[in-house]
Amino acid sequence: MDSQPVLTRTEECGIKVHIGSLIGSELRRQRRPAAWLAQEICCDRTNVYKILRKGSIDTELLCRISVALEHDFFAELQVACGFAKRPQQEE
Secondary structure, eight states, rough: OOOOOOOOHHHHHHHOHHHHHHHHHHHTTTTHHHHHHHHHHTTHHHHHHHHHOOOOHHHHHHHHHHHHHHHOHHHHHHHTTSSSOOOOOOO
């Protein structure tokens, strides 16, 4: 009996969003260290590094990170999932 892996909706649709990478990119863009984010979200610096390696995180934590970085990661996820279009950047 072959056991096939159960596909989640994300895998079926081919949507692959690594939230830790998105957060890391925004931290680098703002030229802020992990220690700064740790202080802003009231956790240890080593926990920030763990967050940056995660493919998914709790929505409350993502909300705290979004507020700290003044960046709407939820909007990025909506774009990645096809629920919204990426806003056009001003030239």
